[in-house]
Amino acid sequence: MTRAFLSLGSNLGDRQQFLSEAVGSLGSSVKAVSPVYETDPVGGPTQGLFLNLIVELDTSLSPRELLAVCHRLESGAERVRTERWGPRTLDVDIIWMDGVQMAEPDLEVPHPRWQERAFVLRPLADLAPELVDGDVLARSQGQVRTFGHLPGWEPASQ
């Protein structure tokens, strides 16, 4: 089994519902879900704010099999591919898999831009602080604000 982190983002329609359904579809491989952050769009045209989170998985899938799962989740979210970098109901990216380093034209792990994006690093730091350098996070692009927790993934009360 391999520890893997996916980044999920939505800035169209019922953003939280798209994230919830996607996390639910990942089933028992989900080990943890970060808080949800509302984030400024990074790149692309002028568009609405995103909700972003990171999911930690314990998976037996290969990177390519996991990529197919990401694409299935996106298709399941009424996603229509229109403008590149434009608004979307759901975007799912593989950010990190323990022990995996690969660079193929359609799949790079770790994600080629993960260290540039606050919407990835901030929630990743909540789940795996050892992967996130504080200075790199401070220099990363885009404002992020805490939005809340996905229903069913609230932190346990003390």
Ligand code: GSY
């Ligand atoms: O790469 C993921 C899609 N995406 C996002 C996103 O999820 N959040 C924010 N804040 N900006 C983004 N720009 C793109 S493209």
